[in-house]
Amino acid sequence: MSSKHKFLQIEGLARRFPDAMGGEELVVFDGVDFAVDKGEFVCLIGHSGCGKSTILNIIAGLDSASEGYVFVGGREVTGPGLERGVIFQNHSLLPWKSALENVQFSVRARWPNWSRRQVREHAEKFVGMVGLSDAKHRKPSQLSGGMRQRVGIARAFAIEPKLLLMDEPFGALDALTRATIQDELIAICRATKQTVFMITHDVDEAVYLADRVLLMSNGPHARIAEAVEVPLERPRVRAEMLDDPRYHRTRSHLLQFLIDSHGGDAHAPQLKAAPTPMTAPEPASADGASFSVMTKEARR
Amino acid sequence: MRLPRKLHAPLLSVAILAIVSAVWEGATQTSRDDGVRSEYEMLVAGADETARLPRPSEIAALGLEMLSDPVYDRGPNDKGIGLQLVYSLGRVGLGYIVAVLVAVPIGFLIGMSPLMLSAFNPFIQVLKPISPLAWMPLALFVIKDSVWSSVFVIFICSVWPILINTAFGVSSVRKDFINVSRTLELSRLRTALFVILPAAAPTILTGMRISIGIAWLVIVAAEMLVGGTGVGYFVWNEWNNLDLASVVVSILMIGVVGMGLDFLLAQAQRAVAFEDA
Numbered sequence: 001m002s003s004k005h006k007f008l009q010i011e012g013l014a015r016r017f018p019d020a021m022g023g024e025e026l027v028v029f030d031g032v033d034f035a036v037d038k039g040e041f042v043c044l045i046g047h048s049g050c051g052k053s054t055i056l057n058i059i060a061g062l063d064s065a066s067e068g069y070v071f072v073g074g075r076e077v078t079g080p081g082l083e084r085g086v087i088f089q090n091h092s093l094l095p096w097k098s099a100l101e102n103v104q105f106s107v108r109a110r111w112p113n114w115s116r117r118q119v120r121e122h123a124e125k126f127v128g129m130v131g132l133s134d135a136k137h138r139k140p141s142q143l144s145g146g147m148r149q150r151v152g153i154a155r156a157f158a159i160e161p162k163l164l165l166m167d168e169p170f171g172a173l174d175a176l177t178r179a180t181i182q183d184e185l186i187a188i189c190r191a192t193k194q195t196v197f198m199i200t201h202d203v204d205e206a207v208y209l210a211d212r213v214l215l216m217s218n219g220p221h222a223r224i225a226e227a228v229e230v231p232l233e234r235p236r237v238r239a240e241m242l243d244d245p246r247y248h249r250t251r252s253h254l255l256q257f258l259i260d261s262h263g264g265d266a267h268a269p270q271l272k273a274a275p276t277p278m279t280a281p282e283p284a285s286a287d288g289a290s291f292s293v294m295t296k297e298a299r300r
Numbered sequence: 301m302r303l304p305r306k307l308h309a310p311l312l313s314v315a316i317l318a319i320v321s322a323v324w325e326g327a328t329q330t331s332r333d334d335g336v337r338s339e340y341e342m343l344v345a346g347a348d349e350t351a352r353l354p355r356p357s358e359i360a361a362l363g364l365e366m367l368s369d370p371v372y373d374r375g376p377n378d379k380g381i382g383l384q385l386v387y388s389l390g391r392v393g394l395g396y397i398v399a400v401l402v403a404v405p406i407g408f409l410i411g412m413s414p415l416m417l418s419a420f421n422p423f424i425q426v427l428k429p430i431s432p433l434a435w436m437p438l439a440l441f442v443i444k445d446s447v448w449s450s451v452f453v454i455f456i457c458s459v460w461p462i463l464i465n466t467a468f469g470v471s472s473v474r475k476d477f478i479n480v481s482r483t484l485e486l487s488r489l490r491t492a493l494f495v496i497l498p499a500a501a502p503t504i505l506t507g508m509r510i511s512i513g514i515a516w517l518v519i520v521a522a523e524m525l526v527g528g529t530g531v532g533y534f535v536w537n538e539w540n541n542l543d544l545a546s547v548v549v550s551i552l553m554i555g556v557v558g559m560g561l562d563f564l565l566a567q568a569q570r571a572v573a574f575e576d577a
Contacts, residue, residue, distance in 0.1 A: 062479050080482040092476035096498045096574035105494070109484035140577035148577060159484075 005074050006035035007195055008059070008163060013068035015054050028054060029222035032068065034214055036163075041189060041196045043206040045254060046216030047262060052199045053089075056167050059197065060086045072163055082110050085161030087169045091148040093140040099151045100127055100136040103158050110159040126158040127151070129188060146177035150184070157188060164189075166198040170205065179238070182209060190234070203254045207247060208236060215257050225261070228253060321356040328355045354545035363549045377537065379529070381553055387529040389557070391447070391522075392515045395454025399511065403459045404504065407466025408492065411500070417467060424464065432457035432518050436525055446526035450519065457518045458511040465507025469500030501572035509565040516558045531557075 014030035028051040036042045046052045057063035059070050061080035070077040072084060093102045103123040108114070114122070127136045130150040140148050149169060156164055170178040186209060189196060200206050206213045210230055217225040231246045241247045303311070354362075370382025410416045432453045439449035473496050481491040523532025531554055538546040 060483060062482060080479075080485060082483075082485050084483070086479075086483045088476055088479070090476065091577075092474075092480050093577065094477060094480070094495070094498070095577050096572075106484055109486055139575065141575035143577070 005071055007038040007040075007073060008036035008197060009069075009071040010034050010055075010059070011069045011071075013055065013058065013070065014066050015051055015058070016066040027221050028219050029216075030067070032222075032224055034224050034227065036195060036197055038195055039193045041194075041209055041211045042198070042214060043210035043212075044197070044199050044214045044216060045201065045203065045206050045258070046222065047218050047258065048201070050216045050219045050222040052216055053167055056086075056165050056197070056199050059163075060084055060165050062086075082159055083162045085156035085159055085164045087149075087152050087156045087164070087166040089167045089169065089171060091140070091152040093148055093151055093155075095140050098137045098139055099132055099143065099147075099154075100124065102140070102151055103127055103155045106155050106159050123154075123158055126154040129157070130154045130184060144177075146173055146181060149173060149181060153181070153185060153188070157192065157194070160192075162195065164194050164196045166196065168199055168201065171201070178205070183238075185209070186235075203251055203258070206230075206254065207232075207251050208238065208241065213250075213254060215254065215261075218261050226257065324353075324356050328353050354548060358545050359548045362545045363552070366546070366549055376528070379534070381531070381534065381550060384529060384531045384534040384550075385553060385557055388519050388523060388531045391451050391530065392454050392512075392519050392561075395451045396458045396512060396515050398451075399455045399458035399515075400462060400508065402455075403462035403507075404466050407463045407504070408470050408496075410463075411467040411470025412492075412496075414471075417471065424460065428460045428464070432514075433521055433525065436522070440526075446528060450522040450526050450530075453522045454515045454519060458515045461510040461514065462504070462507040465510075466500065466504045469503025469507075470496055472503075473499040498572070498574075502569065502574070505565065505569040505572055509562065509569060512561045512565050513558070516554075516561055520554060 011033055012030075013032040015028045016030075017026045017028065019025055032055065034042075044052050044055065054063055058065050059072070059077065061077050061084070072081075077084075093099075094105065097105060100120075100123055103126055104119050107119045107123050111119070111122075124133070124136070127133060130153055132147060132150055132154070135143060135147060140151070143151065149172075152169065156166075170181060173181065182205065188194070198209065207230055213228045213230060214224050215226040215228065217223050228250060230250055232241060232244065232250075366381045370380040371386075372378075372380045373383055406420075410420050435453055435456050436449060439452045440446065443449050443452060477495050477499055478491065481495045486494070519530065520532035520535065523530035523534075524536045527533050527536075531550060535547055535550045535554075538544075538550065
């Protein structure tokens with residue numbers, strides 16, 4: 001493919017659903033264009049229902065677009081592939097396998113010719129990377145929510161994907177656990193120079209993790225309304241970041257977008273608490289965790 | 301002195317058995333047996349004039365006797381209870397295994413394809429409620445062999461719960477698991493074997509456990525019809541011999557074997573169970 005292509009290139013993506021009654025078809029999103037560079041961490045933010053999960057599933061090859069193209073590394077995506085790792089919203093670990101076996105299962109699929117020992121050593125390395133060496137023989141039901149999501153992360157990184165796709169991976173976790181795992185994720189991404197495309201509702205999460213945040217307008221006919229560069233150097237330190245005016249400017253900007261795009265919707269009371277931290281930086285909370293503004297759907 | 305808690309239930313069970321046996325024993329006590337026989341009684345070799353239910357003591361004695369030599373074979377009318385049970389278990393085992401081999405793959409096919417499910421559904425709905433014994437005349441005519449006909453009847457009664465549970469288990473495997481398998485580029489066969497099968501295994505085993513129970517119920521009735529060998533035939537034969545103690549012992553043995561079969565399937569069920577996280 002031509003050199004103008006970025007590593008992940010989305011062109012004119014659209015998704016439509018035909019109306020069941022034969023009326024006008026529902027256009028969830030259309031004309032979605034964006035690109036992600038190699039090694040970049042990009043977050044996509046938008047209200048639920050705007051089709052952000054659908055976009056991620058199309059990139060993963062699990063869903064198909066009504067129109068438009070997805071290129072990864074210059075090749076068009078036509079189906080799921082091992083070069084794209086996916087971390088699902090609800091961890092999706094196979095419940096009859098232990099943590100280690102879940103990771104091994106993916107490793108074996110990625111390198112079918114490896115010996116048993118190679119597979120095991122490789123899987124153990126990644127289970128160790130997320131700090132679960134002591135719990136590797138436990139079944140998912142015997143792990144906490146945070147540990148399960150860590151196994152999900154280990155499983156996705158273990159196949160060494162060129163592109164990592166994450167669909168609200170920390171949505172179900174409490175703030176403390178979420179902050180810890182975010183830090184671990186950043187460390188692993190830095191070490192592996194991982195390219196990441198992540199979907200989230202959480203503005204703080206987006207600002208903390210991403211190099212660039214894409215803002216998606218509400219559907220129908222949702223689009224990428226804006227791309228916001230996060231002007232914070234890495235490595236980012238959570239506690240210091242909270243005193244940084246650039247952090248607050250970016251955060252306010254994203255929040256303002258979400259509030260504005262939620263405009264005419266009377267069912268959005270959750271956002272009323274949001275404006276407070278914009279005017280005066282709050283002191284860092286004791287745990288240094290994000291004081292995230294959660295929309296209704298973030299609690300799912 | 302207090303008894304350990306876990307002994308309470310077994311002790312109570314023993315007490316219930318003792319009370320029931322005692323009441324039964326008392327209620328079936330014959331009033332007169334002075335050893336003096338009338339001429340008629342001499343003629344019928346001392347048998348009672350009126351048939352009565354056997355006493356628990358008689359049943360226990362006969363049970364011990366029958367179980368002390370369970371596998372003898374002295375012709376078609378005199379075989380040990382163990383041998384009869386082996387005949388029945390053989391038919392159940394054969395019909396049941398064929399049912400598993402047929403129902404699990406077809407259930408997989410139906411469960412993975414909504415089209416197949418809709419296409420097969422009317423047949424399943426009509427055939428499922430048929431009493432397996434209603435197939436017997438047709439089976440006898442087509443197969444022309446009573447033993448194989450009873451195996452067929454076991455097959456036909458075992459097949460439905462396994463088929464339905466497999467289809468249900470396969471169709472309700474979480475979409476996430478399938479997506480995991482797709483992102484790993486696993487082939488359809490590998491997905492079926494390593495993702496869908498373990499995910500659906502608990503549901504499939506539930507169907508298999510229901511089926512083995514039904515099969516063991518049906519074999520007794522089937523063997524009463526086709527005769528020859530088996531514990532069902534044995535019960536009917538002892539009724540014709542008016543040996544009610546032997547009938548009761550056989551009934552208890554049927555219960556014990558049925559419990560054993562259920563226990564085996566329950567163990568298998570536990571082996572494939574997983575806790576959903």
